[in-house]
Amino acid sequence: MGIYSFRGGVHPAGNKELTRDMALTPFLARQEMVYPLGQHIGKPAAPVVKKGDEVLAGQLIAQADGFVSANIYSACSGKVKAVDHHLSGAGIQTPCIIIDNDGQYTPAPGVGTACDYADLTGPQILDKIKWAGIVGLGGAGFPTHVKLAPKNPSAIQYFIANGAECEPGITCDDRLMVERPEEIIEGMKLILRLFPKANGVIAIEANKPEAIKIMKKAVSGDDRLSVLVLKVKYPQGSERNLVHAVTHKYMPSGSLPADLGCVVDNVTTISAIYRAVAFNEPLMEKGLTVTGDGVERPGNFKVRLGTSVQELLEHCGLKDGVKKIYLGGPMMGLALSDTGVPLVKTNNAITCMMTDPVEESERFGTNCIRCGRCTRVCPMGLLPQQMSEAAEKKNYERYVKFHGTDCIACGCCTYTCPAKRPLTQLFAQTKPAAMAWKREHEANKEGKA
């Protein structure tokens, strides 16, 4: 298979050199840990501890509430300080469990002990994943035990390990593949037990030669596993592009990879599955990159979930006069107004910048000149220019007609716009209303018919 590419996309500066060669280093927080109850897609988990309870590292503190939900574990030992509202990364007050960290990290009984998983069956593995509270760690946060249980498992032809990591600046997946390839390979073998007819494909962007080399070596000799090298281009790691890369089929909006015989999981998720099954470890920590010119000592860390962004940044040496901090990379990252927020399952990077191109670009903004560059970079083949006109007029009918509800908010159009128009922001604002309009419109149509 040649190097795969897709139509559209942009080439933002990679900025991966900053942390590419920095090994994943454990970071153990000393201060209080905070666990939002809703840090996954689906129903928020229900707390099973109350104020004053003593907890250990790896102890269940909130239980999945319903099928599409996920367990939450304490990553530290200490005392429950409160079950109350706390500021989250999204900038809103949300129900959280707050734990006074004793700094001892005393493990709960049984956590971290090696298990024999050679004879585990598919359902047992799924149970283990559900128990561990694993969700899509690439950023989506969809409960993994749901994703790995499609209606017809034998129709799945490919299990795709997403190691594309196309966001600029982030290198923690790269490091994971370089440092712990066996966790990913073993994890994939476990998952392939769920899908008897599937082959495993590890998709990696071509800018990670070391990871490609190591993963290729690790899969050699296994005829169910292979490595697929992807062209360096954002958003190469988007699920729909990955499915196209592997199957050469185009996945329409509103469908799931499983409809095309694919299941996609991030490499970090796969490693977490392996650790849950092999070491009885619930999801307590994950790789995370701290990068940007706003920190003295950027690096890759194994961070305990619940750690305060503030504490980690202090460890890395946050510079004075930093302009902007966002969770994630520059393309899809979530800007923080306050660093007193906890790290959750879906975070994979903290980027600190001394300059804010958004602020600067405002000075150079003009009217739309209809240059069409947004159209050429849209990986979904949309017309952002026309969508924005409809969105500004709140003309949802027209917005839907231009397939605006297919927008994946990748940010390519905004990145490339010479007039510096905030297109992605406009679409993010418009999409929910447009979806509602579409549903209502379809309901009306059905009613009439």
Add this chain to the structure above:
Amino acid sequence: MSNLLNVSSNPHARTEHDTLHEMYNVILALIPVTVFGVAHFGLHSLIIVVASILSAMVTEYVFDRITHRKNSLWDGSAVVTGLLLALVLPPTVPIFIPVVGSMFGILFVKCFFGGLGQNFMNPALAARAFLLISFGTLMTNYSVDGTSSATPLAVLKTGGSVNTTKMLLGFVDGHIGISIICLLIGGLFLLIKGTITWQIPICGVLSFAFFMGVLGGKGFDPQFLAAHICGGGLILGVFFMATDPVTSPISAWGQALYGIFVGALAAVFRVFGNMADSMTYAIIIANLLVPLIDLVIIPRPFGIGRNVQYLLDDDQNGRINIPKSALILMLIALLTGGALAGVNYLTAPTIAENQLAANLAAFEAVLPEAESFEYDDAVTAKVEEAAAASDYYADGAFGKVMINEVVAGKDASGETIGYALSVTTMEGFEGEITQSVGISADGTVQGIAFTVLAETAGMGMRVDEPDWKSQFAGKQVDQFTLLKSGGASSDEEIDSISGASTTSGAVVNAVNAALDFYHTNLA
């Protein structure tokens, strides 16, 4: 932390490429052709370029000040408009032309509609159209330093042939942005930079060539098509004017369709229009179609309609009709073109009759004794023979003169009493002059009458005065001579109109050509 953090929606990165860069690319791409134009046509053309750009900028600045808008000069679009306008002007126009044109384009087409990105048609072309309507004579005078010559397109229009290599390089008369090769270099640069896409220029040129081949009357003769593609600002139009992002469609399919429209309209106007210029109107009319194209042509989003038929059975909305609507629109374009071609084919004889009727008045004036006029096949064959032998009659012995047609004048009994010859010279002060010359059977010139005459009023136009024309009547001579100083004493001598010796000379030469044709073929 001492300072507040910036918060914004993703993405947090931006390209450095901004609107100014986009305009800067266009300006860079236009530099070769501008430099060539200035070098070829001289200092006055440089003054035109500068005046055009400056007045565009000043107009925009003043408008911004008066209306309390943000100064939008820095985005560079006014410079682009001014420069583009200058490039489509003849190199001899007075300075007020680019100034008035730029002001009109910027103010009426751009500023009044909301400034950058809001204009509904290309401001430079709208300005050109305005100037063409208001100052037609000035705008179509391509003579440099008083030595007038026809533009290649004017020559093509009158059936002559042109040197395509010279046109490609730009060593011909025309507007300032004349060098095709320089334009192509600039166009390629814009393509590489991504400022324009290939759809509009390529589809535009191909469609123009196709419709020109169908309608042009010479079939798909490569020489003929190449000359037409290189002439009349077609390349400048498709690469720099039609691609103006503001007034062209946004989707690739839409751009292709729009390119086809531009090419088709340009061909139709060039064949059927009454002036050599066709690009200006082709593009501004196509500009008006853009909102419609953008509404109809919606590309297929990722994943819809391919390999997924089993998935989206209920999603009719997803089954995009772009290829369908694009095909329908293209079909309409083709049918329209086909219909025009058909009409042309069917009406060609009628048109010839109409032309005869129009000329008839002139023939009657110059051969009053004839009761009727008829084509004589043998004579027409001689006319065609002479036209085929060289571009101009008798290898240019009488200047740039062409014998258009010759009719025999018959008396009541059907006897040929003389001939009327329609003669065109391209050497009038303003270019073309067409006249009829009546010569009776004994070789006496009976009179002359003008059918196309657009000389300077009060000077060249005076050749149409009966006193002057009557100098030719009743003379039985081999050739006439022009006396610039006046005081004609013999039959051969004709007094020049004072101050209009160019026009007088062109007319005398044309009459001499008619006499020569008569003596060679009809006497």
